[in-house]
Amino acid sequence: MTVRPNRYSVVAITLHWLIAIAILSMIPMGWWMSDAINDPSQQALAYRVFQIHKSVGFLILALTVLRVLWRLTHPVPALPLEMKGWEQFAARATHVAFYALMIAMPLTGW
Ligand code: HEM
Numbered sequence: 001m002t003v004r005p006n007r008y009s010v011v012a013i014t015l016h017w018l019i020a021i022a023i024l025s026m027i028p029m030g031w032w033m034s035d036a037i038n039d040p041s042q043q044a045l046a047y048r049v050f051q052i053h054k055s056v057g058f059l060i061l062a063l064t065v066l067r068v069l070w071r072l073t074h075p076v077p078a079l080p081l082e083m084k085g086w087e088q089f090a091a092r093a094t095h096v097a098f099y100a101l102m103i104a105m106p107l108t109g110w
Helices: 010-036 044-074 085-109
Strands: none
Touching: 010 044, 010 085, 044 085
């Protein structure tokens, strides 16, 4: 039987926050650069931000692959017992959807 830990490991928590901060930075960057690239006074800076956006996107993809490999090879803490069945289902479905999006977003951006 697999022994479930009480909390996520340092590796999982570090990957979680690195990916979260990177994704949150991508949204304002993407919005700003898409407009700024058409403004001659901001074009040079926007071009550089495009390159940063692409690099951070690939970094997110690489970190997510590591995260998925970690998830497939390590047991995670159990959900609280007092959660109802539908709540446990919603939590698991949300996690799966996040993993899928964290792979799909960099790939579609690329
Ligand atoms: C988690 C990953 C990513 C997120 C959250 C993200 C987010 C965004 C957002 C919010 C925009 C602005 C869209 C708009 O205003 O219409 C954008 C634009 C853009 N992104 Fe990303 N992006 C990601 C990955 C990537 C990657 C990996 C690349 C390329 C290697 C990329 C290339 C671009 C380009 C070229 C645009 C400008 C599109 C245009 O002006 O039509 N993105 N991104």
